[in-house]
Amino acid sequence: MPRQHPSILESLPSDRLRIGEYAVDASTREIRREGDEARRVSLKAMDVLLLLARNPGKVVSRQTILDGIWPDTLPTDEVVTQAIAQLRKAFDDGKPARYIETISKHGYRLLAPVAWLAPEAIPRANEPFGARVRLAHGGRMAVFVATVIAAASATGWWWSRPRPAPAAGATTAPDPAFVRLTSLPGSEQWPSLSPDGSLVAYSQDQPSGTALMLQTTAPVAPRALTDGKGGRHDLLPAWSRDGREIAFIRSTYEGKCRYLVVPASGGAERDVGACAQPNSFTWNPDGDALLAGGSSSPSNALHVIDLRDGKQRPFPYEHPADAQDLAPAYSPDGKWIAFQRGISRADLWRMPATGGKPERITRLETNFYGFAWTPDGKALVASRYAEHGLRLSRIDIASGAMVDLGIEDAQSPSIALHAPSLAFVANSATIGIYRAALPASGTQAGAKEPPLRVFPSSGTEMLPSVSPDGKRIAFYSDRSGDTRLWWAELGAAAPQLVDGINPVLRQSPVWSEDGSRVLVVDSTAKGDRLLDVELASGRGTALQGLAGTPLRAARLPGGNGIVVTADAGGGNLVATRYERDGDHWSARGRLEHVDAVRIAPDGRHVLFTRDNSWGLWEADLDLSAPRLLDDLRIRPEAAELLIPTAGYFLQPRRLVTWRGGIAILGADNECAVRLIRIPRSAMPLPGTAPCLETRPGQVLGASYDPVHGQLYYAYSSDENSDIGWMRLPDDPARKPRR
Numbered sequence: 001m002p003r004q005h006p007s008i009l010e011s012l013p014s015d016r017l018r019i020g021e022y023a024v025d026a027s028t029r030e031i032r033r034e035g036d037e038a039r040r041v042s043l044k045a046m047d048v049l050l051l052l053a054r055n056p057g058k059v060v061s062r063q064t065i066l067d068g069i070w071p072d073t074l075p076t077d078e079v080v081t082q083a084i085a086q087l088r089k090a091f092d093d094g095k096p097a098r099y100i101e102t103i104s105k106h107g108y109r110l111l112a113p114v115a116w117l118a119p120e121a122i123p124r125a126n127e128p129f130g131a132r133v134r135l136a137h138g139g140r141m142a143v144f145v146a147t148v149i150a151a152a153s154a155t156g157w158w159w160s161r162p163r164p165a166p167a168a169g170a171t172t173a174p175d176p177a178f179v180r181l182t183s184l185p186g187s188e189q190w191p192s193l194s195p196d197g198s199l200v201a202y203s204q205d206q207p208s209g210t211a212l213m214l215q216t217t218a219p220v221a222p223r224a225l226t227d228g229k230g231g232r233h234d235l236l237p238a239w240s241r242d243g244r245e246i247a248f249i250r251s252t253y254e255g256k257c258r259y260l261v262v263p264a265s266g267g268a269e270r271d272v273g274a275c276a277q278p279n280s281f282t283w284n285p286d287g288d289a290l291l292a293g294g295s296s297s298p299s300n301a302l303h304v305i306d307l308r309d310g311k312q313r314p315f316p317y318e319h320p321a322d323a324q325d326l327a328p329a330y331s332p333d334g335k336w337i338a339f340q341r342g343i344s345r346a347d348l349w350r351m352p353a354t355g356g357k358p359e360r361i362t363r364l365e366t367n368f369y370g371f372a373w374t375p376d377g378k379a380l381v382a383s384r385y386a387e388h389g390l391r392l393s394r395i396d397i398a399s400g401a402m403v404d405l406g407i408e409d410a411q412s413p414s415i416a417l418h419a420p421s422l423a424f425v426a427n428s429a430t431i432g433i434y435r436a437a438l439p440a441s442g443t444q445a446g447a448k449e450p451p452l453r454v455f456p457s458s459g460t461e462m463l464p465s466v467s468p469d470g471k472r473i474a475f476y477s478d479r480s481g482d483t484r485l486w487w488a489e490l491g492a493a494a495p496q497l498v499d500g501i502n503p504v505l506r507q508s509p510v511w512s513e514d515g516s517r518v519l520v521v522d523s524t525a526k527g528d529r530l531l532d533v534e535l536a537s538g539r540g541t542a543l544q545g546l547a548g549t550p551l552r553a554a555r556l557p558g559g560n561g562i563v564v565t566a567d568a569g570g571g572n573l574v575a576t577r578y579e580r581d582g583d584h585w586s587a588r589g590r591l592e593h594v595d596a597v598r599i600a601p602d603g604r605h606v607l608f609t610r611d612n613s614w615g616l617w618e619a620d621l622d623l624s625a626p627r628l629l630d631d632l633r634i635r636p637e638a639a640e641l642l643i644p645t646a647g648y649f650l651q652p653r654r655l656v657t658w659r660g661g662i663a664i665l666g667a668d669n670e671c672a673v674r675l676i677r678i679p680r681s682a683m684p685l686p687g688t689a690p691c692l693e694t695r696p697g698q699v700l701g702a703s704y705d706p707v708h709g710q711l712y713y714a715y716s717s718d719e720n721s722d723i724g725w726m727r728l729p730d731d732p733a734r735k736p737r738r
Contacts, residue, residue: 013116015052020099020112025442026050029727031090039090040179042218043421043727044069044198052100053112061107067229070196076224079198082216103518111201117701169376177728178407180426181219183541187721188213189425192237192246194264197421200414201225201237201246201264202723210234212248212262217725218419225262226269236474238290239264240283241417247290251278259290259305273310280370281305285334285353293326293339300324302339316355322592324611325349327370331377332417338380340368343611344506344551345567346378350397361397364565365549369411374728375418381728383411383424392424394729405729420728427721429622431460431700433475436711438675438704451692454712455479455488455495462714465508466490467515468659472708474509474518474535475714485509485520486536490705498538504528507552507596507652508701512559519553519562530564545585547576552652554597554606556621557691561588563597563606563623573611577623596652600658609651614692616655616662616678630679632664656711658704665692665699673694675711 015026022033029046032038038173041049047069052060065080080158084100091099091112101109129573181200182188197217204222211228215221225246226234237248242266250258259272272290281292288307294300301319305312319325326346328339330353338350338361345365351358361380369390371382380395392407410424434451455461457567459479466473476485477495485503488495502523509518512532522531522540530550531540548566551573555562560580568574575594595611605618607629614633619626632651654665662678673693695717702713 012050012054016117018115018117019049019053019110020091022112024053031087033092040082041086041090042179042198042216042725043419044079044196044216045086045218048080048083049087052108053114056110056112056114059103059107059109063147064107070198072210079216082218085220086216086218107269159309160338163517178426178724180221181215181217181423181723181725182222183219183722188723189721190236190412191414191423191425191723192239193217193416193423194239195241195243195417195422197416197419199264200423200723201239202423203233203235203237203248204228209341212246214246214639215263217423223266225266234279236280238281238283239417240287241285242287245279247272247283249275249278249281258312261307271310272307273312275305276594282329285330291328291330291337293328294319294324299591302328302337312419317351318357322568327368328375329371331373332375333377336377338373340371340372342404342567343367344573345549346381348395362395362400370413372413372415372417372422375420381405381413381415381422383413396714407724407726412722415728420730421725422728423723423725425721426724429716429720430716431462431716432456432713433473433714438690438709438711451715461486463505463508463510464703464711464712464714465518465701466515466703466705466712467511469515470705472511472515472535473703473712474511475701476503476505476509485518485533487518490708496535498533498535500538501531501533501540504551508703510553510555510563512555513557519555521550521552543578543585544583545581545587546578547587548574552596554599556599557603561621565594565597568592575606575608575623577621591619591623591626596655598657599654601657601661605623607655607657607662609655614651616651616664629662632678653701655698656702656704658706660706663704665702670694673713 012026017024022031024031026046029040029043030038031041048065051065051068062077062080070079088100093099097111099110101111103109182228187205189203191200193200197268199214200217201212201214202209206228209228209231210233212225212234214225215223228691231252232622233251235249235251237246239246245261247259247261247266252261257275257277259275261270275292279293281290285404290305290307292303292305294302299314299319300323302315302317302325303312304315323341324343326340328337330337335353336350337353338348340346341349344367346368347364348361348368348371349358350361352661364384367385368382371380373380379397382395383390383392390409390411392405392410392413394403394405405692407424410426412425414423414618415421433454436451436456445656457479459477461477464473464475470489472487473490474485476483477486480497483503483505485498485501486495487498501520503521504521506521509520511518516536517532517534520531520533520540522529528549530546530553531542532543533540546564546566548568551565551567553562553564561577562585563575563577565573572592573595575591575597576587579588592612595609595628598607600607600618604621606621606623607617608617608619611616615631616629617626618629656665663675664673664678666676671691671693672695674707692711693715697715697717700714700716702711704711
């Protein structure tokens with residue numbers, strides 16, 4: 001017999017009521033007894049309570065609850081059990097029950113008297129139960145270039161900071177409140193809400209891998225869908241539209257990547273096929289294929305994975321050869337596909353679900369950390385980089401208008417298909433610059449002593465750079481409140497601030513040969529510019545004549561030449577060699593698809609990484625004759641994995657160069673930071689590279705001082721990321737309901 005779906009919760013007498021000695025506010029999901037703190041329950045638990053309240057003293061069967069609260073889905077009885085458990089905890093209900101009685105093998109009955117109240121009859125709590133918007137952990141800066149692909153690499157890299165003024169063109173919504181669904185040490189990542197918003201799937205770090213977990217949208221114990229054992233990392237869960245299955249990616253330290261599908265109720269996994277690397281994806285509306293981001297395809301274009309045979313094919317749409325398209329997502333009605341184009345200067349686009357010509361939604365040219373459609377299909381909620389922090393913003397598709405939701409340093413938003421239910425990742429970490437003593441060659445034996453933090457403070461430091469003579473160090477820090485350029489004499493008591501510069505956190509400062517100046521990309525209201533900063537005076541000179549928006553730079557030997565990578569449009573990053581002509585810089589050479597540049601130890605070549613492939617490359621100083629030095633990927637005979645399941649753009653953060661050689665900071669199952677000589681043919685294999693860090697964490701830039709045999713590196717440790725949940729705020733363009 002087909003299920004019936006009566007609108008049980010429509011036309012409530014009021015959204016406020018009294019049940020026994022408790023006041024209930026359905027709009028905020030708060031249950032409060034006079035003199036006590038308000039307790040918030042999940043959206044579905046409140047719906048269950050309202051259903052019981054419409055039938056006080058009557059037995060309401062489990063099937064009626066499932067039909068009324070979870071229509072058009074196939075949930076298990078567990079969702080009802082979890083909802084009732086939340087309500088009993090909120091009501092301090094014990095045995096015998098005074099509020100909610102269980103009728104064995106049938107259902108539940110609300111015992112306490114119910115009174116529906118006028119809106120003004122119950123004062124709202126001054127401070128709602130649950131965490132406020134501010135994520136009260138850790139430091140105060142957002143990390144540089146990353147996308148949803150980067151999220152597949154390891155734990156989160158974002159932490160809270162004092163709230164700045166809204167970005168230009170964006171308004172701010174009133175402060176909402178959210179609930180932390182998880183609170184265990186370690187990291188939970190990539191939340192994915194079920195179509196009805198009652199359940200959330202996510203990845204959780206385990207001692208030997210990453211497991212896929214499932215729980216209701218409340219701080220209750222989760223259920224494991226996969227075990228996360230044997231070095232398997234189960235990432236990026238995505239619900240099918242009927243709520244029956246969850247697709248995910250399984251990645252291993254050996255570099256293997258597979259698409260799998262598991263029933264939402266648990267059970268045997270189904271292997272779909274191979275993926276090139278962890279990448280975000282979405283189910284198509286028919287449920288017979290996945291649509292995946294382009295970084296796992298040779299063309300960097302969106303592509304389809306057939307769930308029946310695992311075969312992959314290009315998606316039929318206009319895709320410029322230089323564009324890198326990521327994170328596709330179908331609209332709730334299945335008529336549109338939104339996606340991200342570009343990485344470090346990205347925007348959101350959309351196109352018809354049948355393909356064709358995409359249209360641009362935003363013109364922000366920034367880093368995105370995930371986005372999701374609102375249930376009405378009229379807007380996207382995106383995590384974006386702005387003012388050295390992450391902003392969770394609602395972006396209207398028709399007008400492009402943005403409203404900041406008031407939640408900072410949150411990423412990977414997920415919104416239920418049919419409910420105003422929003423989940424996201426709330427991150428925190430401790431980030432500082434550490435010093436490790438190494439032999440002069442930088443490649444032999446182990447570290448001489450444990451790493452020491454160089455500048456203890458309550459702030460955070462990142463992207464260190466040691467001057468060529470080993471006397472000074474420059475870096476970025478938010479210890480003064482805002483992120484600024486700092487420098488210090490090595491061995492000095494305290495660093496010095498260079499004020500008036502708003503650095504873009506993509507590259508470490510680049511020293512002049514005499515150690516008196518650094519190149520820094522500065523962000524202004526008119527756009528980014530490349531500054532040559534004299535540290536003694538703090539005066540910065542903008543370099544004139546550069547094409548495009550500067551991203552990174554390197555100084556050529558002699559001081560009269562530079563190589564600058566810039567955004568040439570369409571996501572294509574281009575390196576250009578410039579020579580000084582008075583106060584002007586003239587272009588002398590060009591190389592496409594270049595992300596980061598360094599000068600090789602011999603001073604006669606340029607080292608660079610690509611924005612669309614793995615590896616460290618080398619070219620002549622005029623940017624001609626490019627050739628691959630090392631692919632920076634796993635070798636069967638090597639014990640080390642250089643960059644654990646990370647995106648291409650993370651390669652330069654781990655690269656270390658000095659006059660004596662080149663190395664990269666890699667990692668493996670036993671070591672979080674291991675110094676490995678490049679090319680690897682220069683180093684015996686396996687296992688001779690020294691291990692510097694056993695703490696879990698992420699490298700945020702490094703620099704080697706061969707004069708004193710010291711490696712300086714920024715490290716994000718004590719990382720913790722939780723899954724946050726809140727009711728999606730109403731569209732601010734709508735008139736408030738009276």
